Amino acid sequence: MLIGDVAKQSGLTVDTLRYYEKIGLIAPPMRNDGGRRVYGDDVLGWIRFLEQLNATGMKQADRIRYAALRRRGDETLTERREMLELHRKTVAAKLALMQDTLALMDRKVAAYHDMERKAKGH
């Protein structure tokens, strides 16, 4: 898999993939004879997970820290678990807030509907 294929399948751009490598989010892949990056299929799953951490609001610095731990292998399992447990808390809080906001928007939408109906009615 060359970088363009990874881009297509992951939805990231080639620039972003090289940038992620530079900052340590993705491990430097093997190179072929021409010096080009050759990725294994596993990178796609990893990118998907990174995106999920991203979408749940984990900061770049923490994702980099997690990625670094992951590259060090099984000896970092505990640390990674602790990071996930911590992040889980913040995600749960954010989730609750979003649910509140959803409910608030529903109330507002209903109220606006009501006011529109009344405005029409005279």
Place this chain on the structure above:
Amino acid sequence: MLIGDVAKQSGLTVDTLRYYEKIGLIAPPMRNDGGRRVYGDDVLGWIRFLEQLNATGMKQADRIRYAALRRRGDETLTERREMLELHRKTVAAKLALMQDTLALMDRKVAAYHDMERKAKGH
């Protein structure tokens, strides 16, 4: 209420409040004899709502658009309702994604726990 009080009660900084006014998120308040901003209590509720839109991922440009509509009064009710209904959809989607990620993290945490137990066990 002077700007410092609003800052204290809303959690925003005075700089951010003036910035929000500049970009149109908050309507320019009255001024006292000394030329200082004097806010009504209602601004606090409005800021809280802005924060919720923010926290649910609405972009600045859209919040500005919503704020502009709000300032124009009741004639914009329908537009505002439509904006909220649209945003509601994206929030609901994000919510689902976050719930997935939460579940994924729980599975990972459990798996890591398992591996830590096994590693200890020999």
Place this chain on the structure above:
DNA sequence: CTACAAGCTGGAGTGCACTCCAGCTCAAGC
């Protein structure tokens, strides 16, 4: 053998959302 698409590096540029600063005025306490 010649286009030309895709990849490479190092570094500069971008957009967003603030955040800070200089140099000033205003208000309240001693």
Place this chain on the structure above:
DNA sequence: GCTTGAGCTGGAGTGCACTCCAGCTTGTAG
């Protein structure tokens, strides 16, 4: 009446997370 804290304006600076570019090399199709 002087000090000190809060507020004012216009504009510059910051941090994050990319995004783009110049100038080069490599690989494939006609």
